[in-house]
Amino acid sequence: MLFFYSISIGNLEKSQVGFFIVIAFNGVSYFFSKEIGVKDVNFEISQDEFAFLIGPTGSGKTTIMRLIYMDLMPDDGFVTVGGISSNRIKKRKIPMVRRKIGMVFQDYHLLSDRNIFENVALPLHMVGIRRDEVRERVMNMLNELNIEEKEKKKPFELSGGEQQRVCIARALVKEPEVILADEPTGNLDPVAAHDLIKLLENVNNEGTAVFMVSHNYNLIKNRGHRILEIQMGEIQNQ
């Protein structure tokens, strides 16, 4: 609850201890027609934090993620992402929220009919960045993640670990305020999964918040990061 009390400063929110809050859940509940999605959820993720969300299947992890990228809107309470609140945003402005988030998915969500360069460049084209700048930023990102030689390959020509790196490159290239990783190690072997978390830790060390969902406690324990536990739609421990 370190960052719980916050005041709004510009686009972001600054907590009393001086960190910017990038994600804030304020009494958020969401109900599916036949079951409770999440109930009275309160937590915040600050600017340079690495936090895990852990819980069994069906506990509400994906609902939390969908609420963050505003694919779902809370029935009660509100979610704030990068200073934009779910109770004030217009539907057509939701893409602006998503541009503040770098998404990493378990099943990669790479476009199979485009090569790696084109996949990573996509978020930059969305905001109308110049072609030569796109090239420079994408190549820098591929270099940083050691996949620059895969530039012209199609996603299906890469291993799972490499595809996940491409996914991270695509998330990072737009310089997001937070990386949202939904079970990114789910399809990876233990070594690749460990490497991926190391990579996300490096990203976090460079100043980007990371919020990662996992159900593999062994993988995330003893790493010194905050772990939020969700059970039956309610946050148990923070």
Next chain:
Amino acid sequence: MIDKISFLLIEGFRNLWRHKLTASTSIFSVFLTLFLIGILIIVGQNSHYPIEYFRSKYKIEVFFNNDTSDAQEKIIIEKIRELPEVRSVTPITKKDAVRIFKDQFGEDVIKMLGYNPLPGSAVVNINKDGFEQVNLEPLTEKIQSLNGVDVVRYQGRLISRLERFYQMMINLLKISTGVILLVSIVVISNTIKLTIYTCRELIKTLQLLGATKMFIKVPFILEGIFQSIIGASLAFFTIFGLMKAGNYYLPQLVTLRIQLDLYFGIGLLIISVVIGFIGSYRAVSKFL
């Protein structure tokens, strides 16, 4: 902004290759519908040849009163000539009538009766241009009302039948073109809907990455327009080839030369862009 536009334009082009199977289906359906529309337009454009031939045979015979002098007949003929529906007037004087009678029956009517009983007359030819139905009744009434005119005769029933048939054909062409146009919009939008359905994962990913609706829509709409333009070009060149072949072989059978308007190609292109835009916009809007 320019970079974004050029990216979307290139994406639209690339989508054609990425979705080549559905794109070729769509191109083929555009080709087929525009080919049919094109043929109908050509038939419509060239349909005036036979009707003009028939209209050139439409004749109104005007008989003057027996006591009308040649000078008066000339004045009446001038008045008839001035009517807008009239193309030409051939006068037949009383003397001409005697000569024609002799030519046809071999007898000199003046020698037989001692006087000339045949009235002066005139043959009126009407204007043959235009796709509108020609109705001779108002014209004959105008002529009949002229002083010195005795009787006006024309093949009323035959002409009105021919004109009705021609109008029916023109209307049928218009309706068929409209129906085919509507069908092609539905077909194209369904084909593009199919393309979009196969791309729903792509759309979901783009949405999650922060793409606006417009950013997702534009390449699909451009893809639809490009497909239509390709289909229209294929239809145009096929029709052009058929027309060339027709003009090579037809003169050996009939005196008819098919004409292709310069605006035909432009028209086909505009129709294709409209079909492509409406079809793809309709399809993409259902998904987003």
